Amino acid sequence: MTQDFDLDRYVRNSRAVDLSGVAWDQISAHPVSGAEARCLTFMMDIETHTVMYARDLLATRAAFDPEVTAFMSCWIYEEFWHGEAFSRFLGEAGFTLAPDREKVTAASPYPTKTARNERIRRALGRSVYTGHLVSMLGSALTRDFVAIQMTWGAMNELSAINSYQAMIERSANPVLRDILRRVIKDERRHFAFYRAQARMRLARSARARRLARWAMQRLWAPVGTGLRPQEESDFALVWLFGDDAGLDRMRRIDATIAELPGFAGATLAEDARRRSLERMPPSRVPELSTDGALARAGVHRERREAAA
Template sequence: MAFDFDNYAETSEAVRWSDLDFDVFDDMPLDRDTLRSVRYMCDVEYHTTCFVRELLVTPSHREDATAAFMTMWNREEFWHGEALAAVLEKHGIHVDYDEVKAKRASLGWKLALGPAKQSILANMVGTDFVAVHMAWGAANELSATAGYRRMSAMQDHPVLSPLLERIAKQETRHVAFYTTQARERLEGNSRAQSFVRMALGKLWKPVGSGMMDDAEVKHVMTHLFSDQTDELDKLDKRVQKLPGLSELRIFRNAFAGLGIE
């Protein structure tokens, strides 16, 4: 799916939830495992604002469309966090954005690339780094969208499910942007393809890894994707459609590393 940036810029907005009756949670509260997953998602969404600054000082900031997109993407992700925090608040779980920001602010982009970051970045310049950024973003957003839709289907809740579908709908536009950008930067560029294969193949893990304790990552991903290997295969096929990435199986491999097969 190609990305229409002008349309995105004109229609980007905070996810709506004021029309949803959150008082329904009083009679239909979420179970503990679901609340644990919602809290995880909330922290991940809030965390976006903490590493946007790091991304904007990489070669990505030199690209007008990329820099402009990240500004609006950051705003939408923040409101996803606000919506999920409101769900948690109805269950007596208070999430303080400033506390999350203070805890995560120093971590930045290094979370995504992990301990091998320095060796990879040292050999990347210009658009080759941007290709990694865009492909990595596509994988993250595919994972997030699948997680929201999976939880929506699992719960079939009159308030939570429509909220998650609204968030997932915005996430699909993020997928479209990252995928379009990645495809353009990988097409005919064997060097960029090599960097992206190395980065995704060796370093990519489910969204939230590095930010959350390993036990928390495993719990949430097992809660959402246990017995969902077909879904993981579908996600891998989306990544494999990008130029030069046909052999990658990042989702199946990363989840197998968590014991989810």
């Protein structure tokens, strides 16, 4: 067990995100912008498909580590419920999603949006298999592959925390802000595990530091890239982080990752922001936030209480 993370305590206390007391009946009384709905749909898809990342991770030497697998057993479960929390919020706010436009309510059976989730996974096509094989091959070639994966996971979890915090700052819906704060509590624990594992593995191997730095600089992309269309990833990043405050937040992410052995001076988040802004200038965000644009992206506003 790493000294920086109490795995025993985490496993004993792991559970679905606590949604007791959430004012679901008040969601429709507050606005949900088109930008929020589009971004939250993207976030929901990421959380729901954590299992795809876990599948690749378990195809590597990570599967031999009882601490990693114990964490992942809880992590996948918690991330699933994050996705379901976002799914219900969107349903209560009057949004349905392609392909079947399921109306999600408190009475909906779990898992929700099965048709959507199956379509997303099938749309990945051959990349589902090639990604799996690459993970297996990389792990076979070097014992340090798990260090790369733990660093990758730390970056993704830290990015998720900051994305939810940025959403809280932008949202006028108090119920959404409440749900996001609850989810962030889980994400902080997830980040703490990945960071502790990455720090331990990077500290003990110069080769691990070199490989991880190379992989993160050349291969890492914001979480959700590849799972969903590039436009959705860019939209979320530009809407959440495209202004000066967003740049400051990206730099704080980089400063935190730079504390890992071998990552001094890394600018992963800032570089990702720059690439997204090159593909999608902020001036495009309003046109992509209209009800018509949302519908073309498979996000349908069924009620009209809130303006886009």
